[in-house]
Amino acid sequence: MIDRAFAPAANAVAEGRIPGAALGLVHADGRREVRHAGMAALVPTPEPLTQDHWFDLASLTKVIATTTIILTLAEQGQIELDRPLTDADLNAYVDGALAPARVFDVEQALAKERGEAQDISFGSQIRSYVLHPYTMVNDHRTNVKIGNAQAVLDGDLDGLIHAYLLSRAAGRG
Numbered sequence: 001m002i003d004r005a006f007a008p009a010a011n012a013v014a015e016g017r018i019p020g021a022a023l024g025l026v027h028a029d030g031r032r033e034v035r036h037a038g039m040a041a042l043v044p045t046p047e048p049l050t051q052d053h054w055f056d057l058a059s060l061t062k063v064i065a066t067t068t069i070i071l072t073l074a075e076q077g078q079i080e081l082d083r084p085l086t087d088a089d090l091n092a093y094v095d096g097a098l099a100p101a102r103v104f105d106v107e108q109a110l111a112k113e114r115g116e117a118q119d120i121s122f123g124s125q126i127r128s129y130v131l132h133p134y135t136m137v138n139d140h141r142t143n144v145k146i147g148n149a150q151a152v153l154d155g156d157l158d159g160l161i162h163a164y165l166l167s168r169a170a171g172r173g
Helices: 002-014 057-075 106-113 149-153 158-169
Strands: 020-026 032-041 127-130 136-139 144-146
Touching: 002 020, 002 032, 127 149, 136 149, 136 158, 144 149, 144 158
Parallel strands: none
Antiparallel strands: 020 032, 127 136, 136 144
């Protein structure tokens, strides 16, 4: 069953239409199967996709949906890739005025996604803290998400440190 479900993705990888794909399946009886093909990363260093790679479905959905929409709008001439993203980003405004550190364009955002060297300034954080309406800490280096933000703020960094060390040991950090 999983081979048939994974076949379109495996073909897309083999034909060079996408760099890599993964599919996990949990059967009703608890058996687990995983299929993967291609690359987990192309830049800065090519990295083959293995069973050791895990993906956050919510994060993947955002990237797939957003990229598709941006490229479609660009092809239709509805947006320009070098136009400041702040035109559509209401969070770029502080007290009704544009925050200068938040002015960036699509090309700069894509460069960041490709792992190219970035300016270390506001917006280049390694970790995000959400305290309302729910609590969560998101470590952008390892994609670890912790629901108890208060514990992290109180100094419980063991989970974050462990994830970072594992990613470094695996050559991903």
